[in-house]
Amino acid sequence: MIDDVFxxxxxxxxxxxxxxxxxxxxxxxxxxxxRLPMTRFGVAKHLKVLEGAGLVTTRRxxxxxxxxxxxxxIREVHDRWVSKYAEPWASALTGLKxxxxxxxx
Amino acid sequence: MIDDVFxxxxxxxxxxxxxxxxxxxxxxxxxxxxRLPMTRFGVAKHLKVLEGAGLVTTRRxxxxxxxxxxxxxIREVHDRWVSKYAEPWASALTGLKxxxxxxxx
DNA sequence: TTGACATGTGACCATCTGGTCACCTATCCT
DNA sequence: AGGATAGGTGACCAGATGGTCACATGTCAA
Numbered sequence: 001m002i003d004d005v006f007x008x009x010x011x012x013x014x015x016x017x018x019x020x021x022x023x024x025x026x027x028x029x030x031x032x033x034x035r036l037p038m039t040r041f042g043v044a045k046h047l048k049v050l051e052g053a054g055l056v057t058t059r060r061x062x063x064x065x066x067x068x069x070x071x072x073x074i075r076e077v078h079d080r081w082v083s084k085y086a087e088p089w090a091s092a093l094t095g096l097k098x099x100x101x102x103x104x105x
Numbered sequence: 106m107i108d109d110v111f112x113x114x115x116x117x118x119x120x121x122x123x124x125x126x127x128x129x130x131x132x133x134x135x136x137x138x139x140r141l142p143m144t145r146f147g148v149a150k151h152l153k154v155l156e157g158a159g160l161v162t163t164r165r166x167x168x169x170x171x172x173x174x175x176x177x178x179i180r181e182v183h184d185r186w187v188s189k190y191a192e193p194w195a196s197a198l199t200g201l202k203x204x205x206x207x208x209x210x
Numbered sequence: 211t212t213g214a215c216a217t218g219t220g221a222c223c224a225t226c227t228g229g230t231c232a233c234c235t236a237t238c239c240t
Numbered sequence: 241a242g243g244a245t246a247g248g249t250g251a252c253c254a255g256a257t258g259g260t261c262a263c264a265t266g267t268c269a270a
Contacts, residue, residue: 003117010115011228012108015186022190030246042229044247063237063246071190078183078191081120085127085176086183116258135216147259149217168216168267 001054002081005073008053013038014046018055021069028064106159107186110178113158118143119151123160126174133169 008014013036020032029047033040047067050056054073059066113119118141125137134152138145152172155161159178164171 006111006115006120010111013228015111018190028246038228039230040247041231045228065247069190074187075191078187082179082183082187085123085174086180118258133216143258144260145217146261150258170217 002073002077004053005055005077008049008055009074009077011046011049013042014050017043017046017050018069021056021067025068026059026066028066032067107178107182109158110160110182113154113160114179114182116151116154118147119155122148122151122155123174126161126172130173131164131171133171137172 016036017032020035021027029040029044032047033043036043047056051058055070057068057070059068121141122137125140126132134145134149137152138148141148152161156163160175162173162175164173
């Protein structure tokens, strides 16, 4: 399950799709297709992966299929996994890195 | 760059390796190999990917190669990307989900 | 110095993945 | 009814990926 989420997030096109839905939620396949350098079929495949990972939920409206962002899986990845590595001492390191970069200027 | 990190995290074996280093930092290839159901070569390949993504740094000590966890890239993924989706209203949803699951019992 | 040990390299193979297409179904609109 | 529109399916292909192995290099220790 969590593996599906990581795998889904591994592809830049799929992260792009999440960004698009973050920007405007509930878009149709055709609407999303127009913004990506890819055919409808490619986009549909990616959306299927996102849906399989639970990152996107859908609702039909007539012949259209609306796609909605579902942040819960990302939240779970965040809570159970990412935060484990990102907190707490990494914050000190990134702070240090920022300080060093500032010094360069 | 950030793409390398996501790709590196997509594989369960690599996340397992990060867990092992989280548990005990600075392990050698041979030490890590013994805990994984895989030959040395497979583990070495995965470590190379992790190193390429900046998630693991290495230091040689004689004929050994020590592997260390580097949480900075994960922190950056967290700060720039995951937190965007995970905060803030997802926390309300996960809270709600937990509440609903509690009610089932 | 010789043998055991830790790691690196390049070839190889099976499978997965990203993307396209021809073709199909379902819905809308006049 | 019938054309146009939105989406689904299965086949197909090239390239990436995960894993193994034979072999080579470098290092330790007696």
